[in-house]
Amino acid sequence: MGNIFRWFVPRSGKAARQRSFLGICSFLLPLLVWCLVSYVPFIWHPxxxxxxxxxxxxxxxxxxxxxxxxxxxxxxxxxxxxxxxxxxxxNPIYLPAPHQVAKAFYTAFTTEPEQKDGPWLHESLWHSVKIIFWGFVISSLFGVPLGILSGTYSIFGRLSEPFIEFFRYLPAPAFGALAVAVLGIYDGPKIAIIVIGTFFQQVLIVANTTRKLDTTILEAALTLGTRRISLLTRVVVPAILPDLYRDQRILLGWAWTYLIVAELIGTSTGITWFITQQARYQHFDNVYAAIMMIGILGFGTDLLLAKLGRRLFPWDRSLDRT
Amino acid sequence: MNIESTLPGYLEQSDAVRARFDRIRQREIILEVRNLGKHYSSAQGDVEALRDINFKVHRREFICVLGPSGCGKSTLVRTLAGLEKHSSGKVLLDGKPVLGPGQDRGMVFQGYSLFPWLTVKKNVMFGPEMNGRDHDEAERDARLWLDLVGLDKFADAYPHQLSGGMRQRVAIARALVNQPRILLMDEPFGALDAMTRAKMQTHLLDIWRNIDITVLFITHDLDEAIFLADRILVLKAHPGEVQEVIEVPVPRPRSAASLSSPEFRATKARLEELIHPAAAQESEEDQVVKPHMIRFTNVTDNVE
Structure with missing residues (x-):
């Protein structure tokens, strides 16, 4: 008993082994529920x-x-x-068993597209990744600098943030029709939706991160003779970099959530096209596999970026706390 | 009481000390503060943080500014550093008015103001690089000053790997490498434990003895002020005004033994009079915070 209760001590920062064990369990538990529902005949099975x-x-x-x-x-x-x-x-057709979905992870890649010149799954996935990439890069190109400026100089912040605060409540998909009218039916409007969905949050989050920078750091830099632009490039940016990096990771996840809506705009493409096609032919195992692939891609990228972050910012203390 | 009667007056100076003060007064004036005043508006209305502050600091003098919390001593040092604007009066450094922060006034903050993303060496190199020195020169200087504060072995460590005292040593090196005219220190040892603080005080005096630097040191610790200072500027609160300027009669060089010398005790007695007046009127905090002590233990379970 005592042993079990020790696990519930909040934030006890226990050994890494226990942490990764619990991490694996957090994935195994839902899988276990799925298995029970699928393989035990008297549970559900309507x-x-x-x-x-x-x-x-x-x-x-x-x-x-x-x-x-x-x-x-x-x-x-x-x-x-x-x-x-x-x-x-x-169980109903829309709930395939785990082993069927597991098999679909492989077979989805090997089955020929239903339409002659339709894209294979890997082509669809690659297309989705490209959309995300460009949407996020374009958003960051403008969002990050504007966020840093808004957070550093109150004149920028006061001038831009009220409007951005308003605009971020407008749902990005609402601009779908407009984006198609302006940018055509191919990848343009899809990237635009991701940019609209990410950019406004990005400015606010980055501005907030910049504002949280300890003023003592800035004042120390000023008394050492730092002037104007070097205050920004030599002090503000390096000081917030680890937090900025964390923000970008969160925002990238955000961008993924806009992907499906974005891909439905204009001509349906990418992983969304694959999912809707497979659902139409009632290949729900493929549908689940495709949905999970999005999760694996997104989560995998985030894990990789987290690892990389630890390399990039060896001086960052907040990493030790998580 | 009878102990106090045996103490010399804090105004009495031995010949050596008096001669030293005469010598200091003959040196040129580095910093002059004339009729300095500062107002700011807050939720409670207009607040007068500083009123009519006047003093002069001579070259290589060690000045402490002492006062209770809320007396505006931090505001004063931040104004001198150029981090805050004053409402009236003048701050003159070498006769030229101070308009903003600059490398001619080094500053050491109470909090750890080191740049966490730079190694110790790069932290010290930051100032020279900002002021247009080339990398090699800056590195040579940084090495020199790190050696002086005893941290050359930690040149490649990050600030978070250092103890509090070591970080403040780096902060001092970082301020001094710019060769400022005056070193402003805002309660730099306030966050350190007693042992480290004592070591740092001695170390600071060593540095001050060996290089051409004038120090203006903010503190609320009476012992620290007496131990370090040539003169102590005693401020009082609401508004922040100079109450008295005390020439510390404790002879130099000072050591741990100085803390129990009669001059030291006399000065401390005077400072206590000034800062904690005998008829101690309750501070704002005392008026609001009134602990109501309840007995939580058995009546027979006594600790004293």
Missing amino acids: KILVVDPGGVDYFQVGMLVDKSVFRDELANMQLQHLGVPHGEPA
């Missing part, structure tokens, strides 16, 4: 998979019917002394 239609004329092998329908038909057949149907409990 459908019956017909194995032998018996005397029911509209039943076919492999057909999914509601439990109540099956029960009625079974009673019906017994009453009429016809062949009774056989079936086994099953």
